[in-house]
Amino acid sequence: MISSAAGVVSFLPYLAPWEFSPTVALVCAVTVVLYIRGLCAPGAPPSGFWRPFSFLLGLALTYGVLQTYFDFLSQHMFWVHRLQHLVLHHVGPFLMILAAPGPVLRRGLPPASRSVLDRLWRRSGVGPLFAWVQNPYIAGFLFVGLVYFWLTPSIHFTAMLDANRYRLMNWSMAVDGVFFWWLMLTPRAAQGSAAINYAPRIVVLAVTGFLQLALGAFIVMDHRVLFTVYGICGRAWAISPLTDQQIGGCLTWIPPSMMSLLGALVVIHHALHDSEPSAAQVRSAAAATA
Numbered sequence: 364m365i366s367s368a369a370g371v372v373s374f375l376p377y378l379a380p381w382e383f384s385p386t387v388a389l390v391c392a393v394t395v396v397l398y399i400r401g402l403c404a405p406g407a408p409p410s411g412f413w414r415p416f417s418f419l420l421g422l423a424l425t426y427g428v429l430q431t432y433f434d435f436l437s438q439h440m441f442w443v444h445r446l447q448h449l450v451l452h453h454v455g456p457f458l459m460i461l462a463a464p465g466p467v468l469r470r471g472l473p474p475a476s477r478s479v480l481d482r483l484w485r486r487s488g489v490g491p492l493f494a495w496v497q498n499p500y501i502a503g504f505l506f507v508g509l510v511y512f513w514l515t516p517s518i519h520f521t522a523m524l525d526a527n528r529y530r531l532m533n534w535s536m537a538v539d540g541v542f543f544w545w546l547m548l549t550p551r552a553a554q555g556s557a558a559i560n561y562a563p564r565i566v567v568l569a570v571t572g573f574l575q576l577a578l579g580a581f582i583v584m585d586h587r588v589l590f591t592v593y594g595i596c597g598r599a600w601a602i603s604p605l606t607d608q609q610i611g612g613c614l615t616w617i618p619p620s621m622m623s624l625l626g627a628l629v630v631i632h633h634a635l636h637d638s639e640p641s642a643a644q645v646r647s648a649a650a651a652t653a
Contacts, residue, residue: 381435384530391426395419398464401471414462421458424450425537438523439599441590442610448536449614452510453622456540460548461629497546499559503567506543507574509535514578514615516589523592547626550633561634565627572623579616583609 380388398418402410427433428447437447469477483489496502513519513532522528547568551558582589588604590611598607 377432380430397471401467404470418462421455425455445611445614451536452540456544460544499563507571520592568623572620575619582612
């Protein structure tokens with residue numbers, strides 16, 4: 364009993380931020396508060412267990428890879444860095460958007476702030492810019508383009524050594540992941556006037572999955588050390604640079620392709636669900652027939 368408690372206490376320092384980011388902490392805390400307020404708001408429909416679990420798990424994973432000892436390891440091991448970006452760009456946003464959190468977060472906002480945000484959305488350039496970014500082909504280009512951009516060896520080298528570029532890299536992956544998976548996984552009815560047909564989503568998921576597969580395969584099969592910055596920073600574990608690179612390449616190759624496949628299955632589910640007449644439509648058709 365004493366040894367297990369000591370083990371927990373000795374593990375706690377690894378949960379502390381390696382480099383504390385007030386922005387990450389504030390964004391995550393505000394998001395949790397808004398989500399819980401939305402769940403507990405008067406008149407809110409029952410949410411069940413899995414949606415809140417999925418949303419909070421995705422947010423916790425995103426926070427964990429940015430604000431724990433994991434972030435230190437990602438700066439000293441290429442394969443841990445690729446795992447970090449897998450969570451930021453794929454797993455975390457996928458789980459959060461799969462929970463359909465939009466209505467819940469909106470209910471969590473104070474009523475006055477909802478109207479202010481609505482006016483800003485309509486009158487500023489945010490709405491048109493968001494609509495442009497949410498074009499499925501532009502979204503797909505940005506989604507896979509950022510992966511290629513940050514894994515260009517010369518760009519990756521400077522990003523890992525410059526604190527500002529490092530933060531920009533991580534933030535761009537996280538934000539782009541949320542935008543992309545919102546576009547891919549949200550049912551058409553919940554997207555309003557910006558609704559995107561399901562067929563283009565399947566095409567985008569197939570192309571982005573293939574391009575990430577190709578990049579990961581190239582990294583695995585190339586026998587040169589492409590990412591030399593980890594030798595300069597010092598690796599956290601004593602493994603060869605090529606082994607580190609090959610494991611990271613596998614994480615760039617296989618899991619993102621699987622996430623694209625899972626996304627396609629969700630899109631197909633939405634398409635089949637939308638094609639089924641709702642109960643209200645059935646009753647209306649029956650009444651009209653009668």
